[in-house]
Amino acid sequence: MTHPAAEGFFMPAEWAPHARCWMAWPVREETFPNGLPAARAAYAEVAKAIAQFEPVTMLCPDGALADVSLACGPGVSVLPVPCSDSWLRDNAPSFVVNGKGDVAGVHWGFNAWGRNYEDFQLDTQVGRLILENQGLKRFAAPLVMEGGSFHVDGEGTLLTTEECLLNPNRNPHLSRGEIEAHLASHLGVREFIWLNKGYEQDETDGHIDEIAAFVKPGVVLTMVTDDTSDPNYPVFQDNVARLKAARDAAGRTLEVVTLRTPARQEQHGVRLTLSYTNFYMANGGIVMPLFEDPMDAEAISLFGKLFPDRKIIPVPALDIVRGGGGIHCITQQQPAA
Known part of the structure; x- marks a missing residue:
């Protein structure tokens, strides 16, 4: 079987035009401690905004x-499709395009974030069913991967974390170089920017969308904190240093834009991953999270400056975060042909 890159396919940036957004309705009661009604209301608000x-x-x-x-x-x-869970960023296809107007999908292996739970078999088929519904070619990738664990700029650069991609609970048989080779052949990337770790107590083992995101070519938004006692402080400082030292596939040094995290909130003694980088970039719009925190206003202001040509739609996201993710985690863009 040939690889997407061998056929001229690559994954476009999230700011490229979309044909649609994919989401999945919350169904797992144990995922959402505040109950499915609250989670479903929050998902519906995100869907309406997009x-x-x-x-x-x-x-x-x-x-x-x-x-x-x-x-x-x-x-x-x-669309009636059976799912075990509702974080579609991670088990939906990663869509790729070529210069001929074609769209295809990379269907990753999925093991529920390193077997965080065992009944994930339905989720392993979601990528295939979405691609069949759209009549798109499917490339089955030979590695476990979640869409929230990497971010691309559409120009050959991929941003990720060592904590997640090198975690032995995903692909213990693959080396860093082998993982890079698979990502290069399936997403059409050639330059890798590796951050070390993600958000404290993130159950995804350091997904990139909780800490950093490309917002335009050569520009990365990343989370920081001023609280030197916060366990995230040294992690985020290291991430900023790595980003400033990196070059993208075009040879540019990155412009690094920072945004402070909201105040710490916990649920049953576990820290919630409150991150403004966990947003969705729609056609002409930005759907961003609110956390009932004073930092929300600063985030809204910064997003307005970062995306002057897009309408900013803030949506309450705490009932999503309490389930373990954010707005970016529950959405997956399908690029336009």
Whole structure:
């Protein structure tokens, strides 16, 4: 089987035009300690916000079609696809394009973030079912990977963390170089920027979308904290240093934009990953998280400066974060042909 890059495919940046956004309706009660109704209301708000800019398709159980359609409104279509969980960034395909107007999908292996839970078999098939629904070519990748664990600039650069991609609970048989080779052949990237660790107590083992994101060519937004007693402080300082020392695939040094984290919040003694880099970039819009924190206003102001040509839509995200992720985690963009 040939690889996407061998056929001219590459993964575009998230600011490239989208055909649609994919999401999945919350179904796992134990994921959301505040209950499924609160989580579903939060997902619906995100879907409605994105639907202002581009089509949204929500996967859901066959018997829930009417309820989901009613909750999300007329701008969101629903598709019956069985799922174990609702973090579609991580088990949906990573879509790739070529210079001929074609779109295809990379279907990664999935093991529930290093087997955080065992009943994930339905989620391993979601990528295939989405691609079949869209009539798109499927490239099955020979490694376990989650979409939230990497970020690309569409110009050959990939940003990720050692904590996640080199974790033995994903691909213990692969070396760093072998992982890079698979990512290069499946996403069309050639330059890798490795940060060390992610957000403290992030159950994904350091997903990049909780700490950093490309916002335009040569520009990265990353989280920091002024609190030197915060365990994140040395981690984030190291991340900033690595980003400033890096060069992207075009040979540019990066412009590093920093944004402070909100105040610490916990749930059952575990820190919540409150991160403004966990946002969704829609066609002409930015759907960003709010955390009921004074830092929200600073984040909204910065996003307005970073994205002057996009409408900023802030959405309350605590009921999503309590489940273990954020707005970027629950969405997956499909690029336009």
